[in-house]
Amino acid sequence: MGTLLQDLRFGLRMLRKSPGFTAVAVLTLALGIGANTAIFSVVHTVLLQPVPYAGADRLISILEYDTRTGTAGVPLSLPKFKEIAEQNRTLESVGVYYVREMSLVTPREPEMVTAARVSADFFRVLGVAPVRGRTFLAQEDQPGAAEVAIATDGFWRSHFSSDEEIIGKTLVLEGVNATIIGILPPGFRFPFNSPEPQIWLTRVSDHPLLKLVQVNLGAGYLSGIGRMRPSTTIARARAELETVNSRYAQQFASNADAPNHSIEVQSLQENLVGELRRSLLVLLAAVGFILLIACANVSNLLLARATTREKELALRKALGASHGRLVAQLLSESCLLSFLGGALGVLLALILMPVLRSARTNVPRLAEVHLDPSVLSFSLLLCVLTAVLFGLAPALQAAGKHLHDALKEGLRGSSGGGRRVKFRTVLVATEVGVALLLMTGSGLLIESFARLMRTSPGFAAQNLLTIPISLPGSRYASPAQQAEFFRQALERVKSLPSVESAGLVSFLPLSGAYRLSYFCVEGQICQGIGKDPLIVFWQVSPGYLQTMGTRLLRGRFFDQNDSATGAPVVLVNESFARHYWPSQNPLGRHIQASREVLPREVVGVVADAKISALSDSGDDQLYVPSDQMPYAGMTLVVRSTSPSRPLVEGVRGRIAEVDPTIPLSGIRTMDEVVGASVSRPRLIAIITGIFAGFALLLSAIGVYGVMAYSVSTRKQEMGIRLALGAAPGDILRLVVGQGMRMTLVGVAAGMIFSLLLTRLLASLLYDVRSTDPVVFGGASLTLLGTALLACYIPARRATRVDPIVALRYG
Numbered sequence: 001m002g003t004l005l006q007d008l009r010f011g012l013r014m015l016r017k018s019p020g021f022t023a024v025a026v027l028t029l030a031l032g033i034g035a036n037t038a039i040f041s042v043v044h045t046v047l048l049q050p051v052p053y054a055g056a057d058r059l060i061s062i063l064e065y066d067t068r069t070g071t072a073g074v075p076l077s078l079p080k081f082k083e084i085a086e087q088n089r090t091l092e093s094v095g096v097y098y099v100r101e102m103s104l105v106t107p108r109e110p111e112m113v114t115a116a117r118v119s120a121d122f123f124r125v126l127g128v129a130p131v132r133g134r135t136f137l138a139q140e141d142q143p144g145a146a147e148v149a150i151a152t153d154g155f156w157r158s159h160f161s162s163d164e165e166i167i168g169k170t171l172v173l174e175g176v177n178a179t180i181i182g183i184l185p186p187g188f189r190f191p192f193n194s195p196e197p198q199i200w201l202t203r204v205s206d207h208p209l210l211k212l213v214q215v216n217l218g219a220g221y222l223s224g225i226g227r228m229r230p231s232t233t234i235a236r237a238r239a240e241l242e243t244v245n246s247r248y249a250q251q252f253a254s255n256a257d258a259p260n261h262s263i264e265v266q267s268l269q270e271n272l273v274g275e276l277r278r279s280l281l282v283l284l285a286a287v288g289f290i291l292l293i294a295c296a297n298v299s300n301l302l303l304a305r306a307t308t309r310e311k312e313l314a315l316r317k318a319l320g321a322s323h324g325r326l327v328a329q330l331l332s333e334s335c336l337l338s339f340l341g342g343a344l345g346v347l348l349a350l351i352l353m354p355v356l357r358s359a360r361t362n363v364p365r366l367a368e369v370h371l372d373p374s375v376l377s378f379s380l381l382l383c384v385l386t387a388v389l390f391g392l393a394p395a396l397q398a399a400g401k402h403l404h405d406a407l408k409e410g411l412r413g414s415s416g417g418g419r420r421v422k423f424r425t426v427l428v429a430t431e432v433g434v435a436l437l438l439m440t441g442s443g444l445l446i447e448s449f450a451r452l453m454r455t456s457p458g459f460a461a462q463n464l465l466t467i468p469i470s471l472p473g474s475r476y477a478s479p480a481q482q483a484e485f486f487r488q489a490l491e492r493v494k495s496l497p498s499v500e501s502a503g504l505v506s507f508l509p510l511s512g513a514y515r516l517s518y519f520c521v522e523g524q525i526c527q528g529i530g531k532d533p534l535i536v537f538w539q540v541s542p543g544y545l546q547t548m549g550t551r552l553l554r555g556r557f558f559d560q561n562d563s564a565t566g567a568p569v570v571l572v573n574e575s576f577a578r579h580y581w582p583s584q585n586p587l588g589r590h591i592q593a594s595r596e597v598l599p600r601e602v603v604g605v606v607a608d609a610k611i612s613a614l615s616d617s618g619d620d621q622l623y624v625p626s627d628q629m630p631y632a633g634m635t636l637v638v639r640s641t642s643p644s645r646p647l648v649e650g651v652r653g654r655i656a657e658v659d660p661t662i663p664l665s666g667i668r669t670m671d672e673v674v675g676a677s678v679s680r681p682r683l684i685a686i687i688t689g690i691f692a693g694f695a696l697l698l699s700a701i702g703v704y705g706v707m708a709y710s711v712s713t714r715k716q717e718m719g720i721r722l723a724l725g726a727a728p729g730d731i732l733r734l735v736v737g738q739g740m741r742m743t744l745v746g747v748a749a750g751m752i753f754s755l756l757l758t759r760l761l762a763s764l765l766y767d768v769r770s771t772d773p774v775v776f777g778g779a780s781l782t783l784l785g786t787a788l789l790a791c792y793i794p795a796r797r798a799t800r801v802d803p804i805v806a807l808r809y810g
Contacts, residue, residue: 004332011333021305025298029341029390031694033292033382034348035287039687041349041375042356043280046367051269054127055227060237061264061271062094062224068260069534075220077257078205080248081119084224090232095122096204096222099197101633103472103663105172106159108400110663112470113155115173116197117204123150125227126177126190130182133167136202137442143205153186153560155198171199175474185426191223192272192364208473208632218255225268238265259531272364278763279684286441286691289434291382293698295390296427296434298337300702302394303424306330327395332390335383342383346371349379361679393423404586424709425742428702432746432783433753435692435699439779440754441761442685442692447775448765449685452678457744458609460549464670465644466508466635467651469662479630483564485658486626486634490541492654498641503544504626504634510677511635514538518594519622521580532594535576536611537622539629544724545571545606547639555587555604562625569625570600573616577605579793591622598661599622613677615766637670644669684764696786699746704790709740711794719803728799735798739791740784754779 015022050056062084064074076084081096088094097118104113109256120141130150131136140148149171151159160166178201179325189196228237243261249258316326333413350371357367471490476482486504493502507513520526542558553574562569570591577586590599608618626634640647652664668676675682711718718731758770768775 011336025337028294030344032291033342035347037349037379038352039283039287040378041369043284051724058228059268060226061268063264064261065264076222076224077218083248086631090237090240091226092229093121093125094226095119095125096224100223102173106289110661112663112665114195114197115199117201125225131185133182141202147176147179148181150182150200151197152184156183174472218257293431296431296592296700330395331391335387338383338387361683411775423491429746431699431702431748437754438695438751439692442688443775443779445685445688448768449681451767452614455614461670461674463640464640468666471632482630482632488658496650500639501547502638503547504541505544506539506631508635509599522590535620539626539631541626547637551607553605558625563627568598568600569603571589571604571623573608573621575608576620700786700790703787707791708794711798718798718801723803731799732795735795736791743787
């Protein structure tokens with residue numbers, strides 16, 4: 001220990017003597033370690049850290065898989081949930097939930113809050129108990145039971161000012177009084193997506209969808225969770241629930257979810273992560289490569305510095321220092337550099353974490369990212385590994401030189417030997433290869449995102465304002481009441497001076513919501529619910545499609561004659577018409593919903609619109625007049641002659657004229673909706689682009705450092721060449737050629753590895769091949785051009801060497 005402390009003190013003195021070298025090395029390492037710490041904190045929180053519930057390893061997610069369409073994550077129906085709850089033996093408890101926006105009456109003005117309805121055992125499954133009050137009782141989860149609510153800690157503090165007498169007070173939700181029976185712990189979060197529920201209710205049988213269809217038809221709207229018994233595995237639970245599902249399919253063969261539905265069981269952690277795992281691992285690999293480049297750069301700096309210390313090391317050997325003792329001394333200096341860089345890197349990560357937490361993206365648990373002991377341990381491990389990575393080889397080379405060679409080379413100021421030059425060349429070639437790998441991967445992701453943003457969504461998003469409106473069932477119970485409210489609201493909003501047009505839609509495109517229903521097409525035999533094709537359909541008002549800028553390809557749009565008393569009609573999109581009536585005129589054909597008696601006549605064909613994401617392929621879609629199929633939750637879409645945001649207050653006023661108790665929240669422009677739908681690929685493209693830029697910069701610094709060092713140690717050679725008649729251009733070509741040969745080796749190696757590894761990005765790319773020649777060519781040319789500049793500067797300096805001074809220097 002005494003020897004170690006002595007080495008560290010001496011190392012600090014040596015680092016203080018070279019402030020320039022120390023600053024560059026520490027900053028380079030800080031960049032690599034800081035970026036790795038920040039991204040690892042995200043990976044640790046999202047992928048590795050268990051969900052914050054007791055016995056989290058026994059929590060599972062229960063959904064369905066539609067084997068006919070290949071759709072995963074299909075919600076459960078209430079009848080199927082009851083069968084699972086009654087028949088399973090591998091689960092300790094099971095629960096279901098669904099989330100929706102609800103209107104809340106407050107002393108100031110009505111507002112929309114995110115609420116969740118859950119089964120009575122839901123919080124028991126999670127192992128969470130209210131810190132005040134109690135949880136739900138079984139009888140409170142029955143149809144007709146009194147409304148009771150459990151609030152989050154944040155809602156209690158913001159809406160009731162942390163009132164200690166909160167239990168027993170009431171909320172007015174959707175026009176119904178709900179008694180508060182409990183307050184959840186401050187850190188409680190579920191289901192880790194935005195916006196999260198603030199109020200929790202029971203009675204899962206209460207859902208707007210069930211007002212349109214009977215419960216026994218198997219309408220799916222519930223997400224299931226379960227807690228396995230201690231001795232149970234996920235495979236066993238899955239097998240048992242699949243058996244329950246098979247019995248359900250036989251017993252309730254007429255239900256919509258009986259045929260073609262299998263049970264999908266996975267850990268709750270895995271369900272939260274989903275397809276995000278690959279994206280985060282790509283980011284972690286990218287920052288790992290950044291650290292590798294940083295280590296190569298610092299190794300080059302240490303090799304260059306070792307040349308200036310050859311005399312010192314030779315004298316130490318002459319005085320009896322062993323090879324191991326010199327290696328230990330040099331490694332202690334490397335450790336000091338690494339830990340200084342690590343400390344600065346952790347500070348950099350602390351700065352980056354709030355930026356990551358505030359990123360507008362749908363990454364679950366991103367708000368929980370922080371610097372905890374696990375992340376600090378990872379940073380400490382990185383410091384040790386980087387010290388070995390960048391310090392060991394230079395230490396071995398410097399300490400391994402024979403005494404007489406070191407003294408001779410030290411006396412004449414040589415470059416330090418061919419082996420060292422070769423090693424530095426290999427390091428730089430490695431840097432260049434890794435930089436090319438990062439640049440091609442980043443280029444593919446950026447090009448993918450650019451093509452995604454150039455994809456037409458099927459509508460014109462500019463100057464469009466979207467206003468979600470949810471009518472409380474207590475005052476708008478009948479379809480006629482709902483239709484009348486929306487008719488009046490639409491007329492009043494259209495009267496605003498800056499409004500060009502307005503319309504209503506049941507679900508907004510790219511919002512993550514849509515509706516599916518069973519339809520049969522003219523010329524096909526209707527087989528019934530669960531057997532007919534499932535098709536996306538929208539309830540829209542006359543004027544909605546014109547407001548969105550959706551093109552009419554054939555026939556007509558809806559008009560005022562398509563009312564509740566008018567003939568049943570429908571619009572189809574281009575993909576639907578091509579699918580069911582290829583080379584035929586779809587106008588005048590008929591489509592019938594499996595739950596409807598009368599068929600609907602096709603009166604028009606419109607262009608395809610994206611449903612859930614810009615990357616969607618052309619899906620079959622139907623549009624039904626909202627007056628013929630009213631719905632309590634609609635989104636008002638308003639197109640204005642100027643930017644949409646200033647229109648908000650005018651719209652609020654017009655809606656209040658119809659009913660001042662209707663809350664309006666979640667108001668967004670359509671550009672914001674489109675932006676939110678691509679938040680994840682945009683974030684990944686931005687971060688990898690930044691990392692690729694750092695890689696390019698570090699590799700350029702590496703090339704420049706080697707060439708500058710080479711020129712400085714070859715002054716005598718350059719002087720002799722110039723004295724013997726070599727032209728400055730010859731010297732320029734000699735130095736640049738040496739540097740570019742080294743770069744070309746790195747580019748060639750990087751190209752091979754890029755072709756192999758970028759295939760792993762295929763699932764993250766849109767409309768771009770993982771071997772896209774334009775991206776590969778662009779990345780290679782950019783790297784070669786940067787390297788050429790990095791070689792040219794020291795080469796230019798070499799042409800200005802004075803032969804007399806150089807020979808005297810030799």
